[in-house]
Amino acid sequence: MITVHYFARLRELTGKGEESLDRAPLTVEELLDWAETTYPGFGKDTIHVAVNEEYARKEDVIQAGDVCAFIPPVSGG
Amino acid sequence: MITVHYFARLRELTGKGEESLDRAPLTVEELLDWAETTYPGFGKDTIHVAVNEEYARKEDVIQAGDVCAFIPPVSGG
Amino acid sequence: MENRYSRQTLFQPIGQFGQRQLTEAHAVIIGCGALGSAISETLVRAGIGKVTLADRDYVEASNLQRQQLFNEADAKGSVPKVVAAERRLRSIRENVEIRTVLDHVDGPILEEISQDADLLLDATDNFETRLLINDAAWKLNIPWIYGAVVGSSGSAFPFIPGETPCFRCLLPVLPAVNETCDTVGVIAPAVQISAAHQSAEALKWLTGNTSAMRTKLLHFDVWNNTSVEAGISRMKNPDCETCGSHPTYPALHAQSGTQYAVLCGRDTVQIIPDADRELTVADGVRVARQLGMKYRETPFFVEFHAENYRCILFDNGRLLIHGLKDMRTGRKLYHSLFG
């Protein structure tokens, strides 16, 4: 199981703040693909994934027990 | 093992942000007594202890694996 | 000023509906220092209908580092904080209703000014006044939003009658010694973060977004990049004098007779005369003249120097003796001046 957290726009899109997934191990890219399929309009191309409080690369592998957060970029000011 | 976090003044007093203790199970009161003995001037009478993100009562028991935070009261404004 | 709230009504949880509710809302802000400045400005800019600002103090140079409603002219003129605040807030938004209370807030005053309030906001600098706010909030069944700051740390939490334990449950005994902004300093970003969290909770409450309100007390340290959030439901005391089944609201009971207090960390003794005694600025001027002391009269108070202490006498008889921490000496000086 991995835990994924949704923030800001993604929280509204998914209708939840977090959920558990029984898919580990998987890569960051696979997690993003899963999110885009599950939640159309997710916008995976510009969303970062933090794994255990570190921004992860697309090829990084997420293990069972990891805590992931999807972080959308913020540009206003 | 339990993890304890120090904030604000307590961080300066103890010289650290967190540490691990091999003392569980123990009560909140016992944890505060330990802190006062280990770090003179800790001021245990007015410090709250949060255990796993809940403010705990003096008689509550802390178990191995719990995460504790000492929170000093803040009064300025 | 068309569309001045457009960025706020675009924010979906507020929208046009929440904006209209804000227009009819009244918030009482107790304290107009660092937190009070920031919160009142945010609520006025957001479009709130009415704010009440209560503060007993005047602007000093050392306030300017973090109290955003005030400028150098306010400090040079020793303008009372609520007066300077109203002036700035009025230039920001002409059509807001502002009521100012230039006084030491006690139980009867707080109950009176909170009668038609939707929300109380804590911007004080001491625990005693917070217990007072807590009692008034529970007695009148109005939420209040705790906020506090010292050094680079701060806290915020909404106390809601019927929903959360109260502040007295959390802090049944006041700390004997306590770090204050006057002993360990304070940096403006810590103020801003506490105030922003308080303002956010206020916006949620006043626009009907009560389910979005925070349920964990926030404690942060912006210098050491740490924060902790923790629920307080286990702290509920069923016998609490404020939120228990037989509340007595002890903080609300007015003291009678002359009141003497050492203002927390301010090096100042405050004396409030008994209600029967009518002491005014004119009396202060008369005494200063009789004793041949130099004095300065402003529209709000008279300042004079007695036995090398700088004294400020407000028109409601409240006297501040600066440079003094000893209540007994303060009492003696007061009686020597005014009998």
Next chain:
Amino acid sequence: MENRYSRQTLFQPIGQFGQRQLTEAHAVIIGCGALGSAISETLVRAGIGKVTLADRDYVEASNLQRQQLFNEADAKGSVPKVVAAERRLRSIRENVEIRTVLDHVDGPILEEISQDADLLLDATDNFETRLLINDAAWKLNIPWIYGAVVGSSGSAFPFIPGETPCFRCLLPVLPAVNETCDTVGVIAPAVQISAAHQSAEALKWLTGNTSAMRTKLLHFDVWNNTSVEAGISRMKNPDCETCGSHPTYPALHAQSGTQYAVLCGRDTVQIIPDADRELTVADGVRVARQLGMKYRETPFFVEFHAENYRCILFDNGRLLIHGLKDMRTGRKLYHSLFG
């Protein structure tokens, strides 16, 4: 103004030593909207020696909800933001050095104004300008502090050449579609929290407390009471055009010729004439008269209506066409007016 910084020097990590360093510091703040207002006020109140404020815009009513340096008079007068900001900051602290840049910031301008800077502060509303700041910061070896806000969310992080990956490593491809304050709104507390974190990082850097600086990027949502912090070191791209071994700083290269841009979410086309072309307010007035259009001249720009679009021509030739998102129509209108 004796002791005006006492609460800040009492804060032990700053102290008298840090305060003196602040007095000699120069921060360049790019953008003077919501974040820029808040950050510049905090730094000026904190005692910084010099600030440079760069912004291309003027105050509008919809700014007042969250842009703390401005009031109704500024919005009614369409005063340029940097002008209104300087006025307010000056009343807060007379002895601060303020340099204002009323222009669209491009590479050459940013490099020039940052030559003697200790720090760059990001208060812009778009990613393009952040890439520009990022390139300038790495080229000049000065840290910059990212901050951004939308809705009830915000982010902050200090990018430090030689220490951290750069912004381009984090965001090599700009998002095609992006939520902005003009599409989904923004609430003031989110602005205040982002700005406060940026100001805190600025105070740390400028007072020599570099080891206290945050090492994880903060992302928070003040309405939903959530936040996440995460390190970015794994994002370092060794071939990065900004922070790699062979940097080219692509964002810094000035475009030549007339520049057309749709301002992000503003319903506005901006046209900056080629450097060789000298277009001034007087030209705008002349054209408006020739075409029999109504116009309004302020000390900073001329406003007129052409083909039902509200146009603002600044004295340096920069033209804003409001109510228009289509670059081609903007180009056509520009040429029809000024040939």
